[in-house]
Amino acid sequence: MNRLAHQSLCAHLSQPFIQTGGKESLSDNLQAYVEALFLSASDRSPDVRKNVCSALVSLLSSNPDVLMPNLSQMVDFMLYATQETDETVALEACEFWLAFGEDLRLKNYLAGYLEKIVPVLLKGMIYSEEDLLILDNDEEDKTVPDREQDIKPRFYGARDARSLDNSSCSSPVHNQSSNSNNPSEAQLNNDGAAAAATEDADEDGEIEEEGESDEDDLYAEWNLRKCSAAALDVIAVNFENALLDYLLPILKEYLFQPKWQHKEAAILALGAIAEGCLNGMEPHLSTLVPLLLECLKDRKALVWSITFWTLGRYSSWIIAPGATSAEHKQTVFLPVMEGLLTCVLDKNKRVQEAGCSAFATLEEEAGKELEPYLLPILNSLVTVFRKYQHKNLLILYDALGTLADLVGASLAKPELLQVLMPSVIERWQKLSDEEQDLILLLECLLSVVVAIGPAFVPYAPAVFERCVRIVANNLEGYALCIKHPGEYEPPDxxxxxxxxxxxxxxxxxxxxxxxxxxxxxxxxxxxxxxxxxxxxxxxxxxxxxxxxxxxxxxxxxxxxxxxxxxxxxxxxxxxxxxxxxxxxxxxxxxxxxxxxxxxxxxxxxxxxxxxxxxxxxxxxxxxxxxxxxxxxxxxxxxxxxxxxxxxxxxxxxxxxxxxxxxxxxxxx
Structure with a gap:
C-alpha cells in the first residue's frame, strides 16, 4: 500500500473510534491524532483531504473540546476545503459547518467566524457546471411523457376513525394519514433543506426504489449545494436576525448579478433563512416579494422553480390570515397567487411541478382565506388535467385534495362543482382499477366528498360501485394466494x-x-x-x-x-x-x-x-x-x-x- 492510500485509510478507519469510543478509547492520544490530521490536511491527494475533513467533523461532534485550541487554524482550513474544486472534498468540509451550526454548545465559538463562513456557504449554493448539464432545461416539454423510473413510489396510510356527527361518541377528528404527503412541504432541515432547493425534495414517507438510477436521482442525492443550504438554515435558526448583518449585503449583490446562477443561489438562500430570520426579514419583504414575482418572468426555469419554493417559505407573511389588510391582499397575496397559478399552466414540466407544489404550500397557509377565489383557482387547476404528464398529475391531485380539506363545504357551490367534477370524472373514467394513478385520484376524491357532503350525491353511484368492486377483486386476489400458495402474487x-x-x-x-x-x-x-x-x-x-x-x-x-x-x-x-x-x-x-x-x-x-x-x-x-x-x-x-x-x-x-x-x- 502506498503512502497516500495508507494516510487516507488511517483517517477513514479512525472515525468509528472517535464516534463511538470518544474520550474513553482515544483520550491519551487525541491531541496527537489532531496534529496528525493537520499535517495531512495539505496532502496532494483529494482522497486524503476528504477523509481528514470527515475525521475533523467526527471530532467536532464527539470531542469538540480537543479542537478548540486550534479552532482558528481549523476554520481557515475548512473554509479553504469547502471551496475546493474537488466536490467530494468540498462536501465533506461543508459538513463541518452543518455540525458546527447544530451544536448549541459551540454557538459562541461560531459567532466570531460568521463573516467568513456566510460568503463561502453562498458560493457553495451556486449550481456547478456539472449540475447544469443535467438540470438546465428550459424547453417546452409538457407533451413529453414521464419515464416510469422518474415517478417516486408513494405510500398510502390507513384512515383513522372520525365522524361528522357531533352527537356520536366518536374519537377526536383525525385527518387521513397519507405517506404521499405533498411535495410542497419542503421544510428546510438537515436532510431536506437543499433537496427542496433543487426541486427534488424527498416526500415524507417516500422510499426510493432500489436499483433504479437516473439523472434526476443523481441530483436528488446529497451534494455541496444542498449541504450549504442546510448549514445556512441551521445557522439562521440558531443566530436568527443577527445573521442578516453578514448575509443581506451579499444577497443584494447576488440578486443583481448578471449571471442568473448567482441570482438563483440568492433566492435559495432567502428561502433557507426564512424559518430562523423571518422577524428580521419582515421589513424587507414588501420590497422582496415583488422582486421575487419578477423572477417568475425570468427565462430560466431553474430561477422560476426556486422562486416558487422561496415564496412558499414566506407564505405565512404573504397570507397573514385574520390580519390581512385590503392593500396587502391587492399588492402581495393576490399577485403571488396569480403568479403561482400562471406558472401551474406553464409548458415546462419542472416549472409546472414547482408551481403546483408552491401553490399547495400557499393553500395550507391560507386555508379559508382562499374561499373568495375558488372559481379562478379551480379554473386554473382543472385546465391542466388534460395537459400534465404522470408525475405532475400526482401533485395536482394532492393540491386539489388539500384545497378541499381546507375550504370544506365552501366547495359545494354548484358553479364550483360544475368546473371541478367534469375533469375529475373524465380522468376517473380513463384509469383502470389497477393503475397506480387511481390511488391518488381516490384519495383526492375522499377529500372532496367529505368536504362537499350531500352535494356529492349525483356522483356517488359510480364511485360507490367502483370502490365495492375494487374491495371485492382484491379480496379475491388474497383468497387465491391463500388457496394456491406460491402461484399468485398478492394484490397491492x-x-x-x-x-x-x-x-x-x-x-x-x-x-x-x-x-x-x-x-x-x-x-x-x-x-x-x-x-x-x-x-x-x-x-x-x-x-x-x-x-x-x-x-x-x-x-x-x-x-x-x-x-x-x-x-x-x-x-x-x-x-x-x-x-x-x-x-x-x-x-x-x-x-x-x-x-x-x-x-x-x-x-x-x-x-x-x-x-x-x-x-x-x-x-x-x-x-x-x-x-x-x-x-x-x-x-x-x-x-x-x-x-x-x-x-x-x-x-x-x-x-x-x-x-x-x-x-x-x-x-x-
Whole structure:
C-alpha cells in the first residue's frame, strides 16, 4: 500500500473510534491524532483531504473540546476545503459547518467566524457546471411523457376513525394519514433543506426504489449545494436576525448579478433563512416579494422553480390570515397567487411541478382565506388535467385534495362543482382499477366528498360501485394466494385500503343519504352471491383462513359477487395479514353505524366478535390504530343498538375496555 492510500485509510478507519469510543478509547492520544490530521490536511491527494475533513467533523461532534485550541487554524482550513474544486472534498468540509451550526454548545465559538463562513456557504449554493448539464432545461416539454423510473413510489396510510356527527361518541377528528404527503412541504432541515432547493425534495414517507438510477436521482442525492443550504438554515435558526448583518449585503449583490446562477443561489438562500430570520426579514419583504414575482418572468426555469419554493417559505407573511389588510391582499397575496397559478399552466414540466407544489404550500397557509377565489383557482387547476404528464398529475391531485380539506363545504357551490367534477370524472373514467394513478385520484376524491357532503350525491353511484368492486377483486386476489400458495402474487393492498377509506368518506359525507347506495349495491350483488353459492363453487375454509368471517357459514364463494357488508366482514377478520386494512375497515363500520345502522345490524353477529377480539390492551404499538378504531366502532354501534332490536351485551366490552384503560401502554 502506498503512502497516500495508507494516510487516507488511517483517517477513514479512525472515525468509528472517535464516534463511538470518544474520550474513553482515544483520550491519551487525541491531541496527537489532531496534529496528525493537520499535517495531512495539505496532502496532494483529494482522497486524503476528504477523509481528514470527515475525521475533523467526527471530532467536532464527539470531542469538540480537543479542537478548540486550534479552532482558528481549523476554520481557515475548512473554509479553504469547502471551496475546493474537488466536490467530494468540498462536501465533506461543508459538513463541518452543518455540525458546527447544530451544536448549541459551540454557538459562541461560531459567532466570531460568521463573516467568513456566510460568503463561502453562498458560493457553495451556486449550481456547478456539472449540475447544469443535467438540470438546465428550459424547453417546452409538457407533451413529453414521464419515464416510469422518474415517478417516486408513494405510500398510502390507513384512515383513522372520525365522524361528522357531533352527537356520536366518536374519537377526536383525525385527518387521513397519507405517506404521499405533498411535495410542497419542503421544510428546510438537515436532510431536506437543499433537496427542496433543487426541486427534488424527498416526500415524507417516500422510499426510493432500489436499483433504479437516473439523472434526476443523481441530483436528488446529497451534494455541496444542498449541504450549504442546510448549514445556512441551521445557522439562521440558531443566530436568527443577527445573521442578516453578514448575509443581506451579499444577497443584494447576488440578486443583481448578471449571471442568473448567482441570482438563483440568492433566492435559495432567502428561502433557507426564512424559518430562523423571518422577524428580521419582515421589513424587507414588501420590497422582496415583488422582486421575487419578477423572477417568475425570468427565462430560466431553474430561477422560476426556486422562486416558487422561496415564496412558499414566506407564505405565512404573504397570507397573514385574520390580519390581512385590503392593500396587502391587492399588492402581495393576490399577485403571488396569480403568479403561482400562471406558472401551474406553464409548458415546462419542472416549472409546472414547482408551481403546483408552491401553490399547495400557499393553500395550507391560507386555508379559508382562499374561499373568495375558488372559481379562478379551480379554473386554473382543472385546465391542466388534460395537459400534465404522470408525475405532475400526482401533485395536482394532492393540491386539489388539500384545497378541499381546507375550504370544506365552501366547495359545494354548484358553479364550483360544475368546473371541478367534469375533469375529475373524465380522468376517473380513463384509469383502470389497477393503475397506480387511481390511488391518488381516490384519495383526492375522499377529500372532496367529505368536504362537499350531500352535494356529492349525483356522483356517488359510480364511485360507490367502483370502490365495492375494487374491495371485492382484491379480496379475491388474497383468497387465491391463500388457496394456491406460491402461484399468485398478492394484490397491492393500497388499492383495498384507499377503496375502504373512500367508502368511509362517502358514508361520512353523505350521512343518511349513503344508505340508498349500500342498499342498491347490496341487493344487486346478493343475487350474484346467491347464484355462486347455489352453483357449488367454494373456497376451502382451511385454505382461505382469514376469510372465515366473510359469511354466516364461514364459506365465501365468489368474492366478486360479495355484497359490501360481506366484503367488509372479511376485512375485519383478525387473521387478515394487513393491520392497515383492518384499521380502515373498522373506521368504515363506525361510519356505517352512524349513517345506515339499519343495514349494518343484521351483520353484527358476525362483526362483533372480531371487534371485541381486537380491543386489546396488550397489542403491540403497530396495532394501536386498529384497536382505537375498533373501540370507536364499538361505541357507535352501542349507541345505535340501544335503540334497536339487536341485543348487545355490555360485559365483553366492559372487560376489554376496562383492561385497556388501566393497563400500561403497549411495548414499542
Amino acid at each position: 393492498n393500497t388499492f383495498l385500503i384507499v377503496a375502504l377509506d373512500l367508502l368511509s368518506g362517502l358514508t361520512q359525507g353523505l350521512g343518511t343519504l349513503a344508505a340508498q347506495f349500500y342498499e342498491a349495491n347490496q341487493n344487486q350483488r346478493m343475487g350474484g352471491y346467491a347464484n355462486a353459492r347455489s352453483g357449488g363453487a367454494t373456497i376451502d375454509p382451511q385454505a382461505q383462513g382469514m376469510h372465515a368471517m366473510a359469511s354466516p357459514d364461514n364459506n365465501p364463494n365468489n368474492h366478486q359477487a360479495l355484497p359490501p357488508f360481506l366484503s367488509l366482514g372479511t376485512c375485519l377478520n383478525i387473521k387478515f395479514p394487513k393491520p392497515s386494512i383492518r384499521q380502515s375497515a373498522f373506521a368504515l363500520v363506525g361510519d356505517c353505524a352512524i349513517s345506515c345502522y339499519h343495514l349494518l345490524e343484521s351483520y353484527l353477529p358476525q362483526f362483533m366478535p372480531q371487534i371485541i377480539r381486537q380491543i386489546d390492551a396488550e397489542a403491540p404499538i403497530t396495532l394501536t390504530s386498529v384497536c382505537n378504531n375498533a373501540v370507536w366502532a364499538a361505541g357507535e354501534i352501542a349507541i345505535k343498538a340501544g335503540k334497536s332490536h339487536y341485543t348487545l351485551s355490555p360485559d365483553p366490552f366492559r372487560s376489554r375496555l376496562m383492561k385497556r384503560e388501566t393497563d400500561p401502554p403497549p411495548p414499542t
